[in-house]
Amino acid sequence: MSAAVHDGRFARAVAAVGRASARHRFVVIGAWVLLVAALLTSARLIGTPTDNDVSLPGTDAQLVRDLTTSASAPLTSGTVILVTEQGRLDDEARSGVVAATAAALRGTEHVTTVKPPSTRDGSLSADGRTGWFTVGMDVRRAELTKPVARTVTDAARPAADAGLRVLPGGAFAQVVDGSGSTGNEYFGLILAALVLFLALGGIVGALLPLLASGLSVLATLETVGLAGNLTSMPAVASTLALMVGLGVGIDYSLFLLSRFRTLTRSGLSVPDAIERSVADSGTAVAVAGVTVAVALAGLGLTEVPLLRTLAWTCGIAVTFAVLAALTLLPALTSLAGTRLARGGRLHRRLTSRAGSGFWARQADRVTRRPWLAGGLALVLLALLAAPATDLRLGQLDAGSSPEVTAVRQANDAISAAFGPGTGTPLTVLGQVSTPVTDAKDPRVGRFVAMVRDQPEVAAVGPVTPTADGLAFAVQVVPSTAGGDPATADLVHRLRERSVPEVTVHVGGTTAARVDLADRVSDKLPLVIAVVLLLSVAVLLLTFRAPLLALKAAVMDFISIGAAYGVLTAVFTWGWGVTWIGLSGPVPVPSFVPLMLFALLFGLSMDYEVFLLSDVRRRWTQTRDNLRSVREGLLGTGGVITAAATIMVGVFLAFVPNNDPTIKMFGVGMAVAIAVDATVVRCLLVPATMAMLGDRNWWTPGRKRLPA
Structure with a gap:
């Protein structure tokens, strides 16, 4: 050449x-x-x-994702957030509205599963004023369009008509914001x-x-x-x-x-x-x-x-x-x-003096x-x-976005009610050489105790074993936001911890970014x-x-x-x-x-x-x-x-x-x-x-x- x-x-x-x-x-x-x-x-x-979902082959976060992905899980899931200024979402006055909203969501095209807010899985705040529906979809994340996301959010009309604040969250908020x-x-x-x-x-x-x-x-x-x-x-x-x-x-x-x-x-x-x-x-x-x-x-x-x-x-x-x-x-x-x-005339006038102008x-x-x-x-x-x-x-993280965006508004509502790390939980997984038969297995107990003892851990969810029993995972809610350096430090610290007979891995959005x-x-x-x-x-x-x-x-x-x-x-x-x-x-x-x-x-x-x-x-x-x-x-x-x-x-x-x-x-x-x-x-x-x-x-x- x-x-x-x-x-x-x-x-x-x-x-x-x-x-x-x-x-x-x-x-x-x-x-x-x-x-x-x-x-x-x-x-x-x-x-x-x-599709904003980023894979990173060969990393710890990708390993956790591969091991915890279930074939029966929805292709895509998002959340619909409800906020009430008075009372609780689960009290007698509003439980009917929440049930009607759940029924409307289930009747929406492409929706396969709907889980209403509940204190059992942590989707309802302690004061009962904020909660979210987890909505499963039969479309891939890459095929989730803005009209589809809007349709799901609009289906929560019973809640909006009752004076509740309705916000798209998760994948729905990302799609609504678009580029x-x-x-x-x-x-x-x-x-x-x-x-x-x-x-x-x-x-x-x-x-x-x-x-x-x-x-x-x-x-x-x-x-x-x-x-x-x-x-x-x-x-x-x-x-x-x-x-x-x-x-x-x-x-x-x-x-x-x-x-x-x-x-x-x-x-x-x-x-x-x-x-x-x-x-x-x-x-x-x-x-x-x-x-x-x-x-x-x-x-x-x-x-x-x-x-x-x-x-x-x-x-x-x-x-x-x-x-x-x-x-x-x-x-x-x-x-x-x-x-x-x-x-044009203007161009000729500007260029006629080029030889004696600024550049000369x-x-x-x-x-x-x-x-x-x-x-x-x-x-x-x-x-x-x-x-x-x-x-x-x-x-x-979502808290870094401008206040006018859907992801920021969802993040602010969830963070205020549940804590700053709720929107970016970690998936902490333990791998074992022989299958775990039940949650009473001592290896599981030692693993959960290690996770609970870490600073910056606000909550630890129930243990979920994989189908073959050779791994089990817990959802960990940090006490700090996903973009906080302390959360990244928590990821590194968990990965460095040693549990007898258990190999520790950490996944989730924050871990993938780390x-x-x-x-x-x-x-x-x-x-x-x-x-x-x-x-x-x-x-x-x-x-x-x-x-x-x-x-x-x-x-x-x-x-x-x-x-x-x-x-x-x-x-x-x-x-x-x-x-x-x-x-x-x-x-x-x-x-x-x-x-x-x-x-x-x-x-x-x-x-x-x-x-x-x-x-x-x-x-x-x-x-x-x-x-x-x-x-x-x-x-x-x-x-x-x-x-x-x-x-x-x-x-x-x-x-x-x-x-x-x-x-x-x-x-x-x-x-x-x-x-x-x-x-x-x-x-x-x-x-x-x-x-x-x-x-x-x-x-x-x-x-x-x-x-």
């Missing part, structure tokens, strides 16, 4: 794709429309199920349209990138949705794919159209300008897409299904974005023709005093990254090392300049450090956290920094590749490093600024999402892109290239690069 990229064969191949797409524009546009229509139709017919979207994502598109209008001039210039990225995003979302029928698909996957797909899709289109506009102004015809722009910027787009894919592929080393799923769903988004930029956009550009080439002055300042500019950039980045030293990883954190922590150094090496390899194959490739990777690493710092300040320290819809500081899940690293390393490389491709093109013509850096910064300054503004706007538009994890991704990715496109690209990159001089382009075994 290196030779192909280096000597122009790869660029010519990419240009041939663009030329063919422009020549057969109606075929290409029709093919994209048919593809999206087919995916949309398939999604409506087959469905796009989501957490608040509709604010459209503001990102509005900002993108405005920036595109200013950058490319006129409505046509703004419309083409939105149309190309819109079709690629639709293809992405429907493909990801359909994949939910084959594998467990968390709701966050489609939201994250949407964020990435919109950001890179619009950016890639902007890179290509800006180059097209420059070439048409230089006198090239529309067909020639399309072919040349795809050869130049299209090659950079393809390399940037490969870099993102490589960074995401590194997440496969974690052996965590959740991260693998998020990685390949985002990879699908990037793949469709690259394909749309190299095929659909040239076809649309050919269709727009000279109307796009001319641009900035390029001159940085390359004249590279040590000063580089030092200032490092100081700014160090200040932004400093809080990351206090980054505290933990577990999110196992996830441990797995991620163990694999973190390996993933970072592999992503760095593979990304440097891609850049080395592209530019065949070792110092340039290594420097680009270091620049991206620095940008990510700044994002971690802001993430810590907002979510761990609570700076401005109420402004983004949370009631206070929340822990950062263990997988978020690793996922952010892979995503940001790839996305930040987009601007690096685009800038370096332009600088290298000028270097091969002039052999003057300083001039090439100045002209490269000048030539790409406006378009990278516009692209970064769009991407930052898209990411920030997802911050109002009700899912705290999406808020973290939105804040972290927006900060990293903003820092990369300003401090790193405007100061650090040109300063280091000016200091390195011709060493930027040194290639082992060669004295100079071929022209």
